[in-house]
Amino acid sequence: MARGRLIAVEGIDGAGKSTQTTRLAEALRRAGLDVVITREPTGGPHGQEIRRRAAAGERLPADRELELFLRDRDEHIRGVIGPALAAGRTVVTDRYFLSTAAYQGARLGDPEALLRRCEARFPIPDLALVLVAPTEVGLRRVGLRGEAREAFEEEASLGDVARAFASLERPWIVRVDATGSPGEVHRRLVDAVAARLGLPVASVPGAGD
Ligand code: ADP
Ligand code: MG
Numbered sequence: 001m002a003r004g005r006l007i008a009v010e011g012i013d014g015a016g017k018s019t020q021t022t023r024l025a026e027a028l029r030r031a032g033l034d035v036v037i038t039r040e041p042t043g044g045p046h047g048q049e050i051r052r053r054a055a056a057g058e059r060l061p062a063d064r065e066l067e068l069f070l071r072d073r074d075e076h077i078r079g080v081i082g083p084a085l086a087a088g089r090t091v092v093t094d095r096y097f098l099s100t101a102a103y104q105g106a107r108l109g110d111p112e113a114l115l116r117r118c119e120a121r122f123p124i125p126d127l128a129l130v131l132v133a134p135t136e137v138g139l140r141r142v143g144l145r146g147e148a149r150e151a152f153e154e155e156a157s158l159g160d161v162a163r164a165f166a167s168l169e170r171p172w173i174v175r176v177d178a179t180g181s182p183g184e185v186h187r188r189l190v191d192a193v194a195a196r197l198g199l200p201v202a203s204v205p206g207a208g209d
Contacts, residue, residue: 004034004089005197006081006123008096009189011131012162014138014145015178016185020131021094023186023206024193028090031201036084038076039094046072066104066114073097073122081123098128098173102164106157111164124172127196129189131178132166135159183209 009021018039025037041047046068053060060068073096084091097118105111133141135158174196176188183206190203 001086001088004085004087004091005127006085006096006125007090007092007193007197008098008125008128009092009094009131010096010098010102010128011165011178012133012135012138012158014141015131015133016141016182017094017131019182020129020178020185020189021092023182023204024129024189025092027186027190027201027204028092028193028199030204031199033090033199034088036080036089036091037094038080038091040076040096040099041069041072042076042080044072044075044079046075062104062107066100066108069100069104070118070121073100077122085123093125096125096128097122098130098165098168101168102161106160106164111167115168115170126172127193128170128173129192130165130173130175131185132175133178135162137179181209182206 007024009017009024011017021037021039025035028035041050050065050068050072059065081091081093098115100118101111101115105114108114138158174192176185176192178185183203186206187203190201193199194201
């Protein structure tokens with residue numbers, strides 16, 4: 001059986017990743033693909049620890065924080081992503097290792113080095129869609145989400161993260177303008193997936209178009 005495809009949706013907080021991941025997965029399902037939707041940090045023990053600390057505003061030392069993300073991803077690949085790809089399924093993940101390269105890379109000072117380390121350790125995605133929006137748009141949308149703001153969602157550090165995302169170049173990275181309505185962004189993503197992966201995918205209607 002042919003290995004399935006791995007699509008990552010990436011970008012800063014509030015760029016619209018969770019909204020767009022759900023909708024892209026729906027569009028891929030309607031195109032007849034067997035789709036697994038997943039996210040990072042995961043619901044596993046390391047992912048839960050990351051989310052708990054973020055919600056409490058607790059910041060670990062940078063190297064410990066990085067280690068948690070890497071271990072969470074090891075488990076994600078072993079338990080979810082690897083088996084799904086081996087079974088020929090299409091995996092759409094809300095964040096993947098480009099987020100580690102951008103967030104922990106911004107904090108540690110070398111996003112490119114961290115990206116190389118991730119490429120050596122984890123399956124390289126067939127496509128990483130980076131949603132690009134100004135930090136003030138992301139922060140405004142995070143405010144709309146109605147959750148407590150997290151330590152990493154302050155504008156100054158989010159600017160560093162945005163610059164780290166912008167600095168990373170790979171053949172499998174596609175940047176998509178994430179401003180405009182959810183429907184506009186969705187159609188841009190669908191076009192990028194169709195063009196890059198040669199899939200017969202079409203946009204689906206949704207709320208807020
Ligand atoms: P992320 O997962 O990247 O942090 P979300 O998908 O959770 O972002 O979106 C953050 C908030 O912004 C949510 O309340 C969502 O409904 C809203 N939102 C998402 N995309 C758009 C958009 N294109 N325009 C306006 N609001 C949006
Ligand atoms: Mg999200």
